Structures are given as structure tokens and as C-alpha cells.
Amino acid sequence: MRxxxxxxxxxxxxxDMLEVWRAADDIEVFESGWxxxxxxxxxxxxxxxPCLEGWSMLAALAQATRRLRLGTxxxxxxxxxxxxxxxxxxxxxxxxxxxxxxxxxxxxxxQESGAYGIELGGPAERSDRLEEAxxxxxxxxxxxxxxxxxxxxxxxxxxxxxxxxxxPHPPICIGGSGEKRTLRTAARFAQHWNFVGGSPEELRHKLxxxxxxxxxxxxxxxxxxxxxxxxxxxxxxxxxxxxASLAEAGAELGIIQLRPPHDPxxxxxxxxxxxxxx
Numbered sequence: 001m002r003x004x005x006x007x008x009x010x011x012x013x014x015x016d017m018l019e020v021w022r023a024a025d026d027i028e029v030f031e032s033g034w035x036x037x038x039x040x041x042x043x044x045x046x047x048x049x050p051c052l053e054g055w056s057m058l059a060a061l062a063q064a065t066r067r068l069r070l071g072t073x074x075x076x077x078x079x080x081x082x083x084x085x086x087x088x089x090x091x092x093x094x095x096x097x098x099x100x101x102x103x104x105x106x107x108x109x110x111q112e113s114g115a116y117g118i119e120l121g122g123p124a125e126r127s128d129r130l131e132e133a134x135x136x137x138x139x140x141x142x143x144x145x146x147x148x149x150x151x152x153x154x155x156x157x158x159x160x161x162x163x164x165x166x167x168p169h170p171p172i173c174i175g176g177s178g179e180k181r182t183l184r185t186a187a188r189f190a191q192h193w194n195f196v197g198g199s200p201e202e203l204r205h206k207l208x209x210x211x212x213x214x215x216x217x218x219x220x221x222x223x224x225x226x227x228x229x230x231x232x233x234x235x236x237x238x239x240x241x242x243x244a245s246l247a248e249a250g251a252e253l254g255i256i257q258l259r260p261p262h263d264p265x266x267x268x269x270x271x272x273x274x275x276x277x278x
Contacts (some may be wrong), residue, residue: 001277003180004032004255005267006073006229009052010041012260017057018064023264025065030273032069032101033061034255040112045260047111062096071101073194073231073255074175077119078105078107082133083158086140087119090164101192105175106130106182127181128152134172134189141169173227177202178208186214186224187213192253195228200249203228209248227253232266234259236273244277 005024007017017035024030037054054072061070075085090179093100106126107113113120120126132150139146140160149157164170173192176182186193187210195203207226214221228251232239243254254277256270 001243001251002031002253003029003243003274004034004069004227004253005030006034006036006255006257007262008036008038008042008257008260009054009057010036010038010260011045011049012052012262014052014057014060016260016262017052018061018079020258020262020267021061021068023067023267025068027267027271029275030068030267031058032071032253032255033065034071034073034103034277036063037072037074037079037103038109038112039116040109042109054091058100059092060096062079062099065099067099069099069101070096071173072103074103074105074173076107076109076128077104077130078113078118078134083140083155083160084154085133085199086137086160089137089170090141090160090162093164093166093170094162096165098170100164100166100170100171101173103173103175103194104130104134104137106178123178123181127178127185130182131185131188134185136190138169142167171225173225177206179206183210184213184217186210187217187219187221190224192227194224194255195226195246197229197231198247203246203249203251210247211261211265225253226251227255230256232256232258232270234266236266236270239270240273243274247277 035054131153145157171191174186175189175194211221227244
């Protein structure tokens, strides 16, 4: 199993985030680093607290690191027009020397969407919009010009220059486990699918569903990298055991979620424990 870290930029500081990423960049066990795309803290954290913006942070982290692949896990597609996002992707891939991953998701956070007046829509609308956005981003990053006419986005002879370093485009990671739409979208467009978290049994089931969608669209499921979030609760051995169980179920990349406050001191003992996972 391969490993990355995820540092949600909530209830933390830029200085602490930077220190952790620089330390991880020097530890071979960790091949990638990820943040998230929210404007309010989520989960167990006070939503009125501080939250740094993920994509602008990636540009800075691309300059501060030399080896780690990096990405936002995952981008709420309704927050930015996908043509704007495509230009951001191309620029950060160039800045990083070709180390960017494109994390994409349908979006879900009603609190921040409502507060900012950004239309979120219902589940079907979110899924439709994500499928259109994937086509827009892929077109702009891989073609000289792109024409597109959908329900949500319209492009006419649209350009994105310069192109990213990775061709035809950086890998697309679809996050989410919805069986009818999200996994179908991953089968159509993704090079990487992220299991948001759950038991090994749940992962096995979702992989069977993904395989079915791949078969329906004529895709080899083996072309899609499978990752899973792995919660780090402070116990490196317990985290490694959880990662091993997910690897046995089919996960190839374990993305270790580090809790704030972020401290690089946790990385070395965590890396030692993870190095025993096959």
C-alpha cells in the first residue's frame, strides 16, 4: 500500500501546515499531500473558526515542496466555474513541475453554500453538474479549443493556455461513494477514485459497484487508482492496522488524515508503522 497525508486547513495556521508538508516531503513513505475545499470548518470542529482556502494554498505548497504529489480532496465543483478551475489546474501543475492531482466532487455543504449565496441544488442536480464539469475541465486541459453546451455550462471556442505539464491532463480523482451517480462518473472520467471512509466491507461493496459501472462504459477498472481516507487518532499502530485492513479490501493508497493542531513530530513514528503495511 502507498500513503499520503491529508491536512485539513481548519483550526490551524499556515505556519503549522507548511512545517508538516515540508517534513512529509522528506519522508519517503508519504508520496502525496492533500487538503480540502471548504470555507467553513467541518466535522467535529467549530464551523465559526478559521479555515484557509485550499486551492490558493496548493500553489504555495507546490513551491514549498519538491517531491510530494498534491491535490485538494476534493473540490466542490459548484464553488468555481470549471473553466476557471481548469486554468487554476494548469497553472498549479506548471508551478509544481507536474505534481498536481485534480480532486473533484459534487459538493454537499449546505451551510457555507447558503451563507455565500452559491446554489448547491439537490442530489441529481449536483451529479449532473459534476459530469458536465468533468467534460469542461478535460476539454480545456487537453484540446486547443473547447466547445460545450450543457445544462449548466456553455463554452464556445474556449482556450486554456498554457497547458499543464502532465498530458493529456493531470489525473482526475473523483471523491464520494454514491453508487448510482458518483461511481458512474468515476468510471467515465477518473484515473483515481477516493473512498471517503468506512469499513473494509463497505469498500469491497463499493469496488464491486465501480467495477460494474466500468464494465458498462467499456473501461478497465484496473485503470483507476483506489484510495481511502485513514483516520489518524494519535496511535500509529492502530492507524497502520486500519490501513492494512483497507489494503486487503482493495485500497491501493491510504490517505492519512491528520488532526489539527498540525505537528510534524507525528510523521516519523507514523511512517515507521505504515512501512510495515503491504
